[in-house]
Amino acid sequence: MGRVLAIDYGVRRTGLAVTDPLQIIPGGLTTVETPKLLAFLKDYLAKEQVERFVVGLPKQTNGRDSDNLPRVRAFVEQLQKTFPAVPIDMWDERYTSVLAQQTILQSGIGKMARRNKALVDEVSATIILQGWMERGIKVES
Numbered sequence: 001m002g003r004v005l006a007i008d009y010g011v012r013r014t015g016l017a018v019t020d021p022l023q024i025i026p027g028g029l030t031t032v033e034t035p036k037l038l039a040f041l042k043d044y045l046a047k048e049q050v051e052r053f054v055v056g057l058p059k060q061t062n063g064r065d066s067d068n069l070p071r072v073r074a075f076v077e078q079l080q081k082t083f084p085a086v087p088i089d090m091w092d093e094r095y096t097s098v099l100a101q102q103t104i105l106q107s108g109i110g111k112m113a114r115r116n117k118a119l120v121d122e123v124s125a126t127i128i129l130q131g132w133m134e135r136g137i138k139v140e141s
Helices: 034-047 069-082 096-106 117-135
Strands: 003-008 013-019 026-033 050-057 088-092
Touching: 003 026, 003 034, 003 117, 013 034, 013 117, 026 034, 026 117, 034 069, 050 069, 050 117, 069 088, 088 117
Parallel strands: 003 050, 050 088
Antiparallel strands: 003 013, 013 026
């Protein structure tokens, strides 16, 4: 069984989260500068077996597409071409940034660390992955 890797795709930074090999526990992996994302994923998949990608589907709170959706769709196309054997699910990422900030605040880490936007992206990816794992239902784009 391989890992499931979640991607919270952003213009500047992309948060990544991954399951353990048995797909029981989700956890933050890292945050990568978006222009370096595909290179990072190639390196990671050369070392780890990834069974599936879960990419955050950016929607507005009213359910409409966000401004970032065309960029995410273009990235998903690149991802499919680069890793054709790895299926991709899209998962509604509404409220993940807010939930990530609340989670970080409740964790008790210092004020300066809470301002770290890369940490918010990584935690957001973890929330996307956890939601996907809990519901087991994919959202089509």
